[in-house]
Amino acid sequence: VIFLSDIEEFSRIFKTERYLEIGAGVNLNQLLDLGPDILPELLLQCLRRIGSHPVRNMATVGGNLGVRDKRMDLSYPLGLLDTKIEIRSIVHPAVAHWVSWNQLVGEYQQEKKGPAVLISRIRLPENEWNIHFYRKTSYKEPSGSDRRTVFCGLARLFKDTLEEIRFLCGSELSGSFRDKNLESALSGRRIPLPRKEKESILAAMKKKLDDNDFERDTFLSLMEEFLDTIQEYFYNSSGL
Ligand SMILES: Cc1cc2nc3c(=O)[nH]c(=O)nc-3n(C[C@H](O)[C@H](O)[C@H](O)COP(=O)(O)OP(=O)(O)OC[C@H]3O[C@@H](n4cnc5c(N)ncnc54)[C@H](O)[C@@H]3O)c2cc1C
Numbered sequence: 001v002i003f004l005s006d007i008e009e010f011s012r013i014f015k016t017e018r019y020l021e022i023g024a025g026v027n028l029n030q031l032l033d034l035g036p037d038i039l040p041e042l043l044l045q046c047l048r049r050i051g052s053h054p055v056r057n058m059a060t061v062g063g064n065l066g067v068r069d070k071r072m073d074l075s076y077p078l079g080l081l082d083t084k085i086e087i088r089s090i091v092h093p094a095v096a097h098w099v100s101w102n103q104l105v106g107e108y109q110q111e112k113k114g115p116a117v118l119i120s121r122i123r124l125p126e127n128e129w130n131i132h133f134y135r136k137t138s139y140k141e142p143s144g145s146d147r148r149t150v151f152c153g154l155a156r157l158f159k160d161t162l163e164e165i166r167f168l169c170g171s172e173l174s175g176s177f178r179d180k181n182l183e184s185a186l187s188g189r190r191i192p193l194p195r196k197e198k199e200s201i202l203a204a205m206k207k208k209l210d211d212n213d214f215e216r217d218t219f220l221s222l223m224e225e226f227l228d229t230i231q232e233y234f235y236n237s238s239g240l
Pocket of ligand 1 (some may be wrong): 024025049050051052055058059060061062063064065066067068072073074117118119120
């Protein structure tokens with residue numbers, strides 16, 4: 001038995017100029033209470049859509065990330081925000097090291113084959129994005145069970161230049177899609193994007209997405225909405 005309360009960082013929230021550190025025992029309402037001055041808007045948008053108030057009082061950061069057979073909602077924005085995760089071996093909990101989200105999923109949680117690890121805290125780098133886009137959709141499968149899909153987008157605009165863009169979409173069962181080549185191809189472009197450029201980006205994304213009709217169409221329309229949101233932000237901030 002491991003007494004998590006013995007690990008000091010487990011319930012602590014700590015902010016420096018470069019990062020925000022959150023203990024894995026912090027519950028989702030405590031996170032929400034940090035508000036937009038401290039927490040990236042993408043994460044706030046995600047948290048608001050997780051369960052009800054009483055559920056968020058019970059659910060912890062570690063518990064949401066620790067579910068091994070399904071991808072829960074927090075993992076999407078945390079992955080996109082380059083969050084580092086501190087893990088400890090169950091056998092030697094005094095020994096800790098930091099891993100990326102991909103390492104956690106790939107090496108430790110893959111199909112329950114990796115060694116069980118304890119998540120003790122997460123570290124979010126300083127927020128440097130001015131456009132945060134989060135959409136969660138639910139649909140009923142022919143079998144009658146509910147399925148969630150999530151689309152997350154981040155963008156940083158300087159004047160009329162899209163300095164950097166990241167986007168990720170996925171569902172709890174079918175894994176996630178992120179295309180860093182497409183992100184690089186978009187970074188540095190001028191906003192507003194000409195209609196033809198927008199169409200060619202959507203066509204490139206369509207080619208890469210799986211042939212899963214519902215999810216592919218949903219993700220493509222959310223990508224279009226994300227690009228429109230960037231455009232809208234540009235018009236609002238430039239007063240055009
Ligand atoms: C009605 C309801 C609606 C919900 N809706 C949503 C939703 O819309 N979106 C969403 O994302 N989630 C949703 N959840 C899930 C919820 O957010 C929690 O993630 C989930 O209930 C786990 O709760 P917990 O934190 O108490 O973890 P636990 O139940 O204690 O643990 C869950 C798993 O994580 C492991 N674990 C716990 N802590 C750690 C740790 N520190 N390190 C490693 N592994 C750990 C446990 O061993 C266990 O396998 C919902 C839950 C309920 C009950």
